Amino acid sequence: MMARGFTPKVVTASDLFEGDVVYLARGGIWTRSLADAQLIESESAAREILSGAESVNGGLVGVYLADAEAGPDGRPRPVHYREAIRAKGPSNYCHGKQSGG
């Protein structure tokens, strides 16, 4: 079977204190917005950035790479519906990130 090619990723995790979804932005800054995350375009960079994030994850839980793609504005957007729900909040209430709070 042919190996699947690398697809762009973002590094994501949950915040230790609130459990809120966070993403790694350029410069090692963690952000609450997927649009502000660093879109990683190569497998080697993904490995390196994930490893770096895992080694300094004091305020984080469950760091992992999630599939993402560049939107029309070039900023990351989710590929899978699970990540879309994480990035926005639940469907039944305007809670979570979509509430702005």
Place this chain on the structure above:
Amino acid sequence: MYRYNDFDRSYVRDRVEQFRKQVERRIDGTLSEEEFKPFRLMNGLYLQLHAYMLRVAIPYGTLDSRQMRQLAYIADRWDKGYGHFTTRQNIQFNWPKLRDVPDILEALADVEMHAIQTSGNCVRNVTSDHFAGASADEINDPRPVAELIRQWSTDHPEFAFLPRKFKIAVTGSPVDRAVTRAHDIGLRMVRDDDGNDGFEVIVGGGLGRTPVIGTVIRDFLPEADLLPYLEAILQVYNAIGRRDNKYKARIKITVRETGVEAFRTLVEDRFPVLRRVFEGGDRDFARQIRAAFAEPEYADAPTSPFDAAMDNDPAFRAFARTNLHPHKNPDYGIVTISLKAHGATPGDATSDQMRLIADLAEAFGHDEIRISHEQNIVLPHVHKKDIPAIRAALSEAGLGTANIGLASDIIACPGMDYCALATARSIPIAQQIANRLKDIEAEVGSLKIKISGCINACGHHHVGHIGILGLDRAGTENYQVTLGGDATESARLGDRAGPGFSADELIPAIERLARRYIEVREDEGESFIETYLRAGKEPFRTALYGEAPRPAAASRS
């Protein structure tokens, strides 16, 4: 109801302080997440999709107005003003912050509640019939037995690390409202010819990825022998249950792989040994517990306001037909409050709604409230004269929906909107089905729709008349339908209908099922499940898929 004694109080307080220190050590970095996770899970704290989730036990679904008000207070102070009642008679708070959780647990301890053993491989919250102690069809109140089991199983040192989680359900009625056949152990009260109460003991039921209807291993176990017999089952399971594979670790697999007869023999061999160890030492305690569940002092008053409403108010009659269940006292009724307003999230109650229910329970319901595994709230002891006033108050607060047992009274797990394990969303599906079937549900009558957002089956889809399982098919939500499941004493697993549906296709497909039932039933007295069992899958399969073998947008499975 049972009240904590000094031991209970100090045990729960100690656990709160223990967890407070564990949280402090996690925050200051002394504990890693790997080290902390087992501690938080032992205290019911999960990390979900958007936030932490705290699962609070409501033992056998019983609480009073003070406890309900405290849940409302917690929802307002530390969450987003609501709580989610679950199929295990628990309440879940979806947005607590880690630093606040010890304070929440302390607030729970103030009203004799906790979150202990709502997670982990231990004996979980013991569940029971939500009409326990009130229903006209009951042999005896099963809650004293459930409380005895709760105390025996709480922090039981031998059973703190079982091969997998372990769920026990108890019912005191021949009408099974506690899904006893789909639990690790199900206990159904029976009375022998001499008038002695005992239990039919069912083992190895469960839903999840390998659904199994439990097997009776004892037709009649005297009530006095209950704890040594349960301990024998747990000891056998603990000794031979598999720990090499999480998916084969539940007792249903142990029973299947060992063989029912061999498993029964192991239990029956162990039982007399433990019976001697117990020496009936639990019986005095059991009697004290039963005394705490004395029946309320029923009011002796005319039921004329109820009779007048039944005669003159069609909306009240509709409410009584669905939301009122016969009480053992003919002047009383059991009122079920629907948490399934059309388009609402099944099982959710706002803090204002919780406070109203607490007020009504205190004013009209002998201060008793129950949570059902079907995610509704029950006032178990209401004099009929007060039911019109209760209904009016409920309607004003958006709690007056007359749909208990109908198509919109849907069980749905939180699904991917909240749950980290989910593979698809459940809540929007439940909301859309409820709205879609609103106009025909009275004509359809009794119909149990149950939705799970993953194979773990928290939404009991296997035992729904119509079961819906949400899966991830190549990055798209896809829903499998099962037909003919039954959660009652005639428990039955549903039959998979065929290929799955997209979310958009599913909603009209469910409506077609309901309409097909109306077409093929013999008469209005034949329910959906009866029609399915008589007519078989074919008329329903063609309602879903037409005459063609596969729908246009079928899944690839």
